[in-house]
Every structure is written in C-alpha cells, then in structure tokens.
Amino acid sequence: MSDETDNKGQGIALGLTNYGDRDFALYLRKSFAKSMGYSNEMLDRPVVGIAYTPSGFNNCHRHFPEMLEAVKRGVLVAGGLPLEFPTISLGEVFLSPTSLKFRNLMAMDTEEMIRAQPMDSVVLMGGCDKTVPAQLMGAASANRPAIQIVAGPMMTSRHGEERLGACTDCRRFWAKYRAEEIDGEEIDRVEGRLATTAGTCAVMGTASTMACIAETLGMSLPGTAAIPAVHADRLRAAEATGIAAVDLIRRPITPKEIITRESVENALRVLLALGGSTNAIIHLTAVAGRLGIDVPLTWLNELSETTPVLVNLKPVGANYMEDFFAAGGMGAVLRELKPLLNLDCMTVTGQTLGERLEEPLPYVDRKVIASASEPYEPQGGLVALFGSLAPRGAILKRSAADHTLFEKEGRAVVFSSLEDLAARVDDPDLDIGPDDFMVLQNAGPRSQSGMPEAGYLPIPRKIARQGVKDMVRISDARMSGTAFGMIVLHVSPEACIGGPLALVRNGDRIRLSVKNRSIDLLVDEAELERRRAALAVEEKVERRGYDKLYAEHVMQADGGCDMDFLLPTQG
Incomplete structure (x- = not known):
C-alpha cells in the first residue's frame, strides 16, 4: 500500500489510444468526452x-x-x-x-x-x-x-403461515409436488411467491x-x-x-x-x-x-x-x-x-x-449466529472426499445432509448423462431402492452440459412417494448453493475425460465414509482396466467461438474450472 495521500490518479489521460502522437490522443479523447457534456473541471478529476x-x-x-x-x-x-x-x-x-x-x-x-x-x-x-x-x-x-x-x-414472502424465500423453498416445494404431497394449483401459487x-x-x-x-x-x-x-x-x-x-x-x-x-x-x-x-x-x-x-x-x-x-x-x-x-x-x-x-x-x-x-458489535442474535463456544456443529459445513472414485477429490456439504448416510456402502444405479437421467428417473420399472447410490456421469466441466447444477438429482418418484427425503447421489456436476441432501459433487477427474466415474456400472458397490473423507469404487483393478480399454471415444462435436475455447482450456473442478491460459505465467 502506498503512503502517498496526494495521489490524484491519471484520470482520463490513463492508457491513451495509440495514434503515434500522445498529445493528439489526449486532445481527441477530451474532445469526445466533452460531447457528453463534461467540463474541464470534471475531466481533471x-x-x-x-x-x-x-x-x-x-x-x-x-x-x-x-x-x-x-x-x-x-x-x-x-x-x-x-x-x-x-x-x-x-x-x-x-x-x-x-x-x-x-x-x-x-x-x-x-x-x-x-x-x-x-x-x-x-x-x-x-x-x-x-x-x-x-x-x-x-x-x-x-x-x-x-x-x-x-x-x-x-x-422473504409468505405462503399461508410459512415464510418463503428463493431458492431452498423452491426445491422443498418441488420435492413435495413430485411426491404428490401438494397439487398443481398449490405449486402454481408457490411459484408466484418464492421470489418477490x-x-x-x-x-x-x-x-x-x-x-x-x-x-x-x-x-x-x-x-x-x-x-x-x-x-x-x-x-x-x-x-x-x-x-x-x-x-x-x-x-x-x-x-x-x-x-x-x-x-x-x-x-x-x-x-x-x-x-x-x-x-x-x-x-x-x-x-x-x-x-x-x-x-x-x-x-x-x-x-x-x-x-x-x-x-x-x-x-x-x-x-x-x-x-x-x-x-x-x-x-x-x-x-x-x-x-x-x-x-x-x-x-x-x-x-x-x-x-x-477491534470495534465491538452492539447486538448479536444467538438464534441465528451461534457463539464459537456453543456452535451449531463442531466442524465445518463442507468436506472433501478422496478415493478410487475421486482421486483428485469430491465435495460434500455435510451440514445439509442426512447424517445417517455418512458411513454407507451401496449399490450404484448409473445414469450416463442428463438426458438419460431425465428419461429414466421416474420410470416405475427403474431398479432402485432408497439404500442405492444414484450416480450421474458426464456432467463435468468439459462435458457438453458444462457442469450444470444437476448434482441435486431428483429422488425417483416411486421412492419419494414412500416418504424418502434423502439418499446418496454422486456426480461430476455441481449443486445450487440453495440445495440440500447427501450429495457428492465435483468428482474429479470427470467422467467425460475418462475419470474413474466413467467406469462405474449398474450394480457396482461404492463405499462412502465421511469420517475417513473417502469415496471408493469397490471394483478390482483388472476389471477397471478392461472397462477403461472399452470406453467409447467421445463423439466429436463441432465447436466454435467461446464454446470451442472453453472446451479446449477449462480446467477440472479442483482447479476452479478456470481456463488454463488465464492463470499467471510462472517465472
């Protein structure tokens, strides 16, 4: 930080357009600025x-x-x-x-x-x-x-006696609608009261x-x-x-x-x-x-x-x-x-x-903001998981999940894409139960879908009707910050570049342990190698403009999904 207190900045003269004549560039810039009604006094600021x-x-x-x-x-x-x-x-x-x-x-x-x-x-x-x-x-x-x-x-707004606010309540009421706890008329009323x-x-x-x-x-x-x-x-x-x-x-x-x-x-x-x-x-x-x-x-x-x-x-x-x-x-x-x-x-x-x-606060409402000596939870709300399914990590918002699902082994039910998920998730014949792990592939940053907030996989309707509110869901996608549930996200490396998530098949066993910060695919290495060799080559899609630039340079979730050429050069 500079100790100077009389620095006035360069103002309108900063970064002059290059005409090969600096004085002309400033003269021309001020001339055009004056067309907007600015005085010399303003342009000197x-x-x-x-x-x-x-x-x-x-x-x-x-x-x-x-x-x-x-x-x-x-x-x-x-x-x-x-x-x-x-x-x-x-x-x-x-x-x-x-x-x-x-x-x-x-x-x-x-x-x-x-x-x-x-x-x-x-x-x-x-x-x-x-x-x-x-x-x-x-x-x-x-x-x-x-x-x-x-x-x-x-x-916030109101719906009957309830306060409503986008968008956690959006998801809560939509889950009720999917579970047929509320009807179409009520979900329409809620729609107009969520964001006002x-x-x-x-x-x-x-x-x-x-x-x-x-x-x-x-x-x-x-x-x-x-x-x-x-x-x-x-x-x-x-x-x-x-x-x-x-x-x-x-x-x-x-x-x-x-x-x-x-x-x-x-x-x-x-x-x-x-x-x-x-x-x-x-x-x-x-x-x-x-x-x-x-x-x-x-x-x-x-x-x-x-x-x-x-x-x-x-x-x-x-x-x-x-x-x-x-x-x-x-x-x-x-x-x-x-x-x-x-x-x-x-x-x-x-x-x-x-x-x-050092300056004191006049008031703190402890019903909303707890003291450090009496926190709502003793450990942080987020945790990273590592293992054979996510060698470079995955993220779980444990503070918004069902704690009874933290230490669990389950059978994978795999959806190969968002289109596959949409087509089959509510199929009455889908072979799935509340103890299974829903797995979504090909929704990461390099995929065609561009890592959408699709990690909040909808609980299949036939299970939702049974009153099930949460189950383990795993993907290389993201989740809205307003969402909740036992949802493992940002699995890295992602499926579409051949990460282990791409190798999961229906019926595989997956072990999740929040205590051990681990998530593992329980399939032997020989079988994984066989699957890896058989992976279909991604169909080439014609890309242009920013879409092409993004697809070629976006990094994985653990790198912030920035483009590699935007990082500072080393040396």
Missing part, C-alpha cells in the same frame, strides 16, 4: 470506473440503476469522476447450458475492460451467483485498485456465500455483504463504496495486496462456518488462482476440522439472509472466528482485518 451489470435476463440486478446513482453520488462527493461501463451479466436461471460456462467469459470481459479503459480504480457491481466471482477474477488479473459492491439478498423482490436468493446460497467471501477477503466494505437489496442501507453502502473507490486512488491498494494466501484461508474458514455453497470452493479456487495461490482440497479438510458451523440459515438451518443481517451479519461471524483468523490481512479500507474487529 480521477476516474472511477463502474463495472455495471444490469440485464433484462438478470432479475437479481433489477435495482442496479438506483444503486448506480448511489455509487456515482459517493464518487462525486469524494472528488472523482464516475464512469460506468457495461460487461456481460449472468442471470443464473436464464443461461443455457449453465452459468458456470460463462463465468470465465465475464471474467475476461471485466479484466480487459478494466485494463483497456481509463480508470484509476473500479467499483465492481455484481450479485447473482457467477457475477461476483467473475468480477473478482477479472479484477485480480487486472490488479488495478478495485472494490466490490453486491446486490444484496431478496426479502429485487436481489439474490434469500438463503445462504452461492450469491450470499460469495458476498460474504468478498467481505472476508477484504474486497468490499465491512458490513455490506448481507444488507437486503431493497433496504435503504444498501444504497448507503453503494454511496460509501463510491467514496472508498476514490480513496483507493489517493492511497492505492490493489487486489494482489488484499487477496493473499492468508486472506484466502480466512475466506475458507468463513465458508465452513457459514455452511456455505459448494460452488464457492470452485469460485474461491479460481479467484486465488488468478494470483498464483493454490487451494488444494486437503487444505479445506484441515480447516474444516477446527472450524465450527455458526450460522443457522437455510439450506443448512431455519433462517434467511434478512435474519442474518439483523442478527449481526458478517461482523458477528468474523468476531466469533477471530482466534482462527489471520488478522494482518489488508482490506480496501486501508485497515487490517484485525483493526476492523
């Missing part, structure tokens, strides 16, 4: 870029025009010139085949526009699941002073988990992760973010100084304490990877042993993000974890994490 991501295909960001005005207000008050610029926006449920496939594209867009355009610092406005990691990845690679402001979560305000999902899904991680890393202002989208504090936070963005110009702090191995460890601790989204492992690995920081899954397990679950929120608990905000939010969680955290980590405010946590 430091420039704060605002990566702006509203979209008609992104319901989570529909309040961004109002937030943008608040950010601009803060920038202007602090003496800067705010200039917003659009990037790709990723609306989680509006993308095919899945939003993860386009996260890297948004990260590239963000990085290149930060680097190419004249801005001394940048405000990252994101919220919906993949937008925040994409922006953090891009900002980390560009390494220009940056600060994150998130959309904030939705408020602007903002991200109302539970500790991927969006809220990444908001909390951004705050923990030090990339957003203290106390801003959990403010509801429609709360006036969200606009005040946006204004304060604009002010902070100007301060980052006068006292430059870059993402590389903030996102360090120590702050990443803090973020992993918080992820475990929240019982947060499994997706966050992939995203945090990708963000850290942009700065050459490795996040092995063994590190997650080490931290999980000593990090308690402190937050009683859906899908792990009973409450919603608006309750978390009122209960003390991230400030309360960080203070409970303080003895486990690296306190010297720098933040965008210029304070260290330790300096932030």
Whole structure:
C-alpha cells in the first residue's frame, strides 16, 4: 500500500489510444468526452470506473440503476469522476447450458475492460451467483485498485403461515409436488411467491456465500455483504463504496495486496462456518488462482476440522439472509472466528482485518449466529472426499445432509448423462431402492452440459412417494448453493475425460465414509482396466467461438474450472 495521500490518479489521460502522437490522443479523447457534456473541471478529476451489470435476463440486478446513482453520488462527493461501463451479466436461471460456462467469459470481459479503459480504480457491481466471482477474477488479473459492491439478498414472502424465500423453498416445494404431497394449483401459487423482490436468493446460497467471501477477503466494505437489496442501507453502502473507490486512488491498494494466501484461508474458514455453497470452493479456487495461490482440497479438510458451523440459515438451518443481517451479519461471524483468523490481512479500507474487529458489535442474535463456544456443529459445513472414485477429490456439504448416510456402502444405479437421467428417473420399472447410490456421469466441466447444477438429482418418484427425503447421489456436476441432501459433487477427474466415474456400472458397490473423507469404487483393478480399454471415444462435436475455447482450456473442478491460459505465467 502506498503512503502517498496526494495521489490524484491519471484520470482520463490513463492508457491513451495509440495514434503515434500522445498529445493528439489526449486532445481527441477530451474532445469526445466533452460531447457528453463534461467540463474541464470534471475531466481533471480521477476516474472511477463502474463495472455495471444490469440485464433484462438478470432479475437479481433489477435495482442496479438506483444503486448506480448511489455509487456515482459517493464518487462525486469524494472528488472523482464516475464512469460506468457495461460487461456481460449472468442471470443464473436464464443461461443455457449453465452459468458456470460463462463465468470465465465475464471474467475476461471485466479484466480487459478494466485494463483497456481509463480508470484509476473500479467499483465492481455484481450479485447473482457467477457475477461476483467473475468480477473478482477479472479484477485480480487486472490488479488495478478495485472494490466490490453486491446486490444484496431478496426479502422473504409468505405462503399461508410459512415464510418463503428463493431458492431452498423452491426445491422443498418441488420435492413435495413430485411426491404428490401438494397439487398443481398449490405449486402454481408457490411459484408466484418464492421470489418477490429485487436481489439474490434469500438463503445462504452461492450469491450470499460469495458476498460474504468478498467481505472476508477484504474486497468490499465491512458490513455490506448481507444488507437486503431493497433496504435503504444498501444504497448507503453503494454511496460509501463510491467514496472508498476514490480513496483507493489517493492511497492505492490493489487486489494482489488484499487477496493473499492468508486472506484466502480466512475466506475458507468463513465458508465452513457459514455452511456455505459448494460452488464457492470452485469460485474461491479460481479467484486465488488468478494470483498464483493454490487451494488444494486437503487444505479445506484441515480447516474444516477446527472450524465450527455458526450460522443457522437455510439450506443448512431455519433462517434467511434478512435474519442474518439483523442478527449481526458478517461482523458477528468474523468476531466469533477471530482466534482462527489471520488478522494482518489488508482490506480496501486501508485497515487490517484485525483493526476492523477491534470495534465491538452492539447486538448479536444467538438464534441465528451461534457463539464459537456453543456452535451449531463442531466442524465445518463442507468436506472433501478422496478415493478410487475421486482421486483428485469430491465435495460434500455435510451440514445439509442426512447424517445417517455418512458411513454407507451401496449399490450404484448409473445414469450416463442428463438426458438419460431425465428419461429414466421416474420410470416405475427403474431398479432402485432408497439404500442405492444414484450416480450421474458426464456432467463435468468439459462435458457438453458444462457442469450444470444437476448434482441435486431428483429422488425417483416411486421412492419419494414412500416418504424418502434423502439418499446418496454422486456426480461430476455441481449443486445450487440453495440445495440440500447427501450429495457428492465435483468428482474429479470427470467422467467425460475418462475419470474413474466413467467406469462405474449398474450394480457396482461404492463405499462412502465421511469420517475417513473417502469415496471408493469397490471394483478390482483388472476389471477397471478392461472397462477403461472399452470406453467409447467421445463423439466429436463441432465447436466454435467461446464454446470451442472453453472446451479446449477449462480446467477440472479442483482447479476452479478456470481456463488454463488465464492463470499467471510462472517465472
């Protein structure tokens, strides 16, 4: 961090277009800027870029025009010139085949526009699941002073006497509908009551988990992760973010100084304490990877042993993000974890994490945020599994699963693709029972499906009708952060590149042990070699553009599903 306090930035003169005449380039740029009505006084100010991501295909960001005005207000008050610029926006449920496939594209867009355009610092406005990691990845690679402001979560709605919030309740009611516990009329009523305000999902899904991680890393202002989208504090936070963005110009702090191995460890601790989204492992690995920081899954397990679950929120608990905000939010969680955290980590405010946590909190609701001495669970919400089925690891959200299934051996019932799953899962003649293990193949990052949130395999209807609420499900896919169940995800290496998951056949035995952090295919090596030799060569599909680039360069889940050429060069 620079000690200079009189740094005014380069403003509009930064990164001039190359015409072979620097003075002409500045003259021409200012001339065109004046066509937008700016005065010389405004054009002499430091420039704060605002990566702006509203979209008609992104319901989570529909309040961004109002937030943008608040950010601009803060920038202007602090003496800067705010200039917003659009990037790709990723609306989680509006993308095919899945939003993860386009996260890297948004990260590239963000990085290149930060680097190419004249801005001394940048405000990252994101919220919906993949937008925040994409922006953090891009900002980390560009390494220009940056600060994150998130959309904030939705408020809950009502259905009779029940509170409803997207999207854990989406899944809960859909499971009831599949089990014929409710009828079509009721599911239609629920559909209109699940998501009724602007903002991200109302539970500790991927969006809220990444908001909390951004705050923990030090990339957003203290106390801003959990403010509801429609709360006036969200606009005040946006204004304060604009002010902070100007301060980052006068006292430059870059993402590389903030996102360090120590702050990443803090973020992993918080992820475990929240019982947060499994997706966050992939995203945090990708963000850290942009700065050459490795996040092995063994590190997650080490931290999980000593990090308690402190937050009683859906899908792990009973409450919603608006309750978390009122209960003390991230400030309360960080203070409970303080003895486990690296306190010297720098933040965008210029304070260290330790300096932030010296300030007391006025109130903490212990029904929502437990004390470290009396946690909801003594160990972290996530765990990595290794074994012959997942040599490079798999992820289980144990805090959202049925503990009676933690130590189990079962018979595999295999679905070779998402199409195969859809065609057969509700077939009355499907040979499956509640003690079997459902296995989905060919849904990983290099597959045609692009690693969708399909790991939450639906319990076959004939079993659901028996009242079965959970069973072991295994795949190389992902799961929504709002989902729950005994679901093993991110099996690596994936099936479509010949990983062991591709070798599983109906009737094979699989042994799962959360205690031993293991998942093994109980088939002898000779038989596996025979199957490996007989594996069908994947049919070549004609790809072009970004689809081709992604397919050729995306890494496995344990590498964060980033593209290999976006990692920093060694040497």
